[in-house]
Amino acid sequence: MSEDIYAKPDLNKKVRFQKSENEDKNEEVGDSMDNTVIYDNCWIQGSTPPNTEDNTTEKPEQIISADVNSRKKNLVRAAAVFQLLLCLLLLAVVIVLVVLLIEGKSLNNSLITERDKLQTNYTEIKTLNSNLTMDRDKLKTSYTEMKTLNTNLTMERDKMKTLNTNLTMERDKMKTLNTNLTTERDKLQTSYSEMRSLNTNLTQKTSQLEKERDSLMANNTNLTKQRDELQMKLETCPTKWNKFGNRCYFLSPSMGDWSNSKKSCENLDAQLVIISSEEEQKFITSLGVEAWIGLTDQNTHPVWKWVDGTVVNTTYWKKDQPDNYMNNEHCAEISTGGYSSNWNDLPCTDNVKFICEKVLT
Incomplete structure (x- = not known):
């Protein structure tokens, strides 16, 4: 661009400056008119154009040189102004940077202080968080315990409600019972009054009855003595009979078959012996004889029964034994030897001693 400014102008070229619409209509103008138009438009603002008369005498090179010098001065002024503005701008930038640096240092110090405070707060918050975590765990444990306790208390509450309901029902029953008892008490009080009156009468009668009682007791003593004497007589077995417990036993001196032996006992107001206990078995065995007992299966074979019709148990x-030898042994005898196994079955027609039994009366 600077080369274009300082280049030597070509004066042979025709230049036309359009000032108005009237000049566009005059396209073919002479060289003198063209030069005049060029010179009129070449002067910059602020310069005084030369007179028309002088232009006719000065050369075009001189005019252009003066114009170029004027433009150089203007460019120098513009460059100086631009440099001044640039320096002012740089100064402003430096001032701004210095201010920003100072503010940045102040801000940095503030930020460092804030950072230290935040670190301190962070440490405190971390400690607080640890404490809160421990408290939270404790609260969780407490919550679990409280939940369990609440469940237990709920169950206890339900039990207490049930108990309260039952007690309420019992209370109502007791109220009803109390009412009934009150009524009964009133009746009893009335009866008590009547009974007191009756008791007075009974007391008098009691005195009389006590006297009668004393008399009867004396008579009872005499009767007791008489009873004891009679019992002594009754509890004594007849002659040749053996006493065991409350029974008497007779061992026959003669022999007979089972049927005749049974009849003989009946004639003595007795029966063939029925052994009903182990002690009685031992006693009969101690007599030391072989004899008929009241046991047979004549009509109930193979079931053995006593003469009173009961089935033998022990x-x-x-x-x-019993072996029912020759299918003819249907009556039982007791023999000597060990008491635990001394029964034997025999033909009912055999002649054997017999034992009768009767109860003391």
């Missing part, structure tokens, strides 16, 4: 048979 037995003391010898080994391999």
